[in-house]
Amino acid sequence: MADQPSNFDFLEKYDDRVAHLARQAELYVHSDPDSALFKLRLMVEIMARTLIEMQVPELVDSDLSVMLRSLQRSGILTRREADDMHAIRRDGNAAVHGYDSTTPTAMRRLRDAWRLSRWYATLVKRGAKVQVKEFNPPIPPVEDASQRAARLRAEALEEAVEARRDRTREALLLFGDQDDIPAMRWRLRGELRALEGVAAAAGEPIVDADFVAVVMAMDLEQILEHPAWGQSSQDAKLNVESQFAAFKDAHSDAEAAYLAERAELARDARRA
Amino acid sequence: MSECDLGLATTWFLAARTMACGGDEPSAAEEAAAGLFGRAILGLDEDSCIAAKKKDHMQSLTLIDCMSMAGHLPRGTADQVMTGVMMIAYAAASMQPLQVRWASMLASAMEMSEDRFQRCCVNARVVASMLPHEQEAVGG
Secondary structure, eight states: OTSSSTTTTTGGGHHHHHHHHHHHHHTTTTOOOOHHHHHHHHHHHHHHHHHHHHHOOGGGGSSSHHHHHHHHHTTSSSSHHHHHHHHHHHHHHHHHHHHHOOOHHHHHHHHHHHHHHHHHHHHHHHHOOOOOOOOOOOOOOOOOOOHHHHHHHHHHHHHHHHHHHHHHHHSSSOOOOTTHHHHHHHHHHHHHHHHHHHHHHHOOOOOOOHHHHHOOOOOOOHHSTTTTTTTEEEEEHHHHHHHHHHHHHHHHHHHHHHHHHHHHHHHHHHHH | OHHHHHHEEEEEEEEHHHHHSSOOOOOHHHHHHHHHHHTSSOOHHHHHHHTTTTHHHHHHHHOHHHHHHHSOOOHHHHHHHHHHHHHHHTTTTTTOHHHHHHHHHHHHHOOHHHHHHHHHHHHHHHHHTOOOOTTTTOOO
C-alpha cells in the first residue's frame, strides 16, 4: 500500500503539509478509519488556516467552524467546498470524540478531501494548472468472504445514511444546489425596488416602512447587546443608527425619484 | 404531501428567500435556521420543503404571488411566517432598506396591526438570539 502512488501526490508541490496528512489518511482508510478521519480533519484545518491567513488574518486563531463560515461569507469557499469541509470537520470531530467510524465513511471523506485538494491547489498557487488523475480508491487488504460481506453491508449503510443526510439538507436549506443564487437575488431585489416605487407612488401600506424600521432598530440594538454578539451599548447604538440612516436615505431617494417622475409628467402634460 | 402543505412551504420559502436576498448573502447557518424554522415551527414535512423549492415551481412566482398567498394564511400561521421572516434579518443583525420594505409589504399583505407585527418581531428576536454567528465558537 505504502508503495502505491497516492491520489494526493500532485499536492506535494502546492502544500507539502497538507499532502502529507492526506497521504496518511489514505494509508489508514482501511486499517484505522478513525485515524484517517482525524488526519483529514487536520488537513482541512490547515487548508482553512492557510486561506484565512491570505484573506482574514485576524481570524487565524479562531476554531475551524468559525474560519469556514468566514471563508464562505467572503466568497472564497463556495457552497460545494464548504459542504465538503464541514462534512470532514464533523466526521473528524466524531472520530476524535470516540464515536466509531467505518471505512466507507472515511473513504467518502477521503474522496471529498481529494476534490478539495484540487480546488485548494488552484487557490494557493493562483493561475496554476493543476493536473490530477481520476481518484483511485486505496485497495482494501485481502479479505475473506465474511469480511467482504461485512464491508459491503457497511458500504450500503453508509450510502443510505448519506442519501438521508442529503435529503434532510435539501429540505432544510433556503436555496437548493441547483439554484443560481446571484440571479435569484438580483431578481428578488429588483422586485423589492419596484415595490418601493409602488409605495412611494401609491402611499405606504398598512404597516408602513418607517414604523417597521423603528421596530427593527429597537430590536437590533437589543440583539447586538446580547452576550452572543457582545457589543457594548454604544457600539450597538452606532451600528443600528448607521443602518437606520441607510434606510432613511434609501426611503428619501425613492420618494425623490417618484416626485421627479411626477414633475416630469406634469411638465409633459403642460407642453402637450 | 397535501396541496395545503405545498402552499405553505412555497409561501414560506419565497418570503424567507426574499428577506435573505434583501440583505447580504446569508450564511449556511442562517439558511439552515430558516429551514429548521419551517420544519419545527411551521410543521412542514421534508417532501413539501423539497417540492416547494423545485426550480420549475418557484421560478414562475413573483413577490405579488407571495403576498397574495400570505394574505390567505390563517392568522396564527401568518404570525409564524412573519416571525420566521423577521428572524432571518435579525439573525444577521441586519435591517437593510429592502429588508425593511419587504417586512412592511408582507405584514400589510397579512393585514397585520402594528401591535401584531411588533409581537412577531419580539418572538423573532428571541429566536434569533439563540442562533450561532461568526463571533461565536461553535463546536470545533
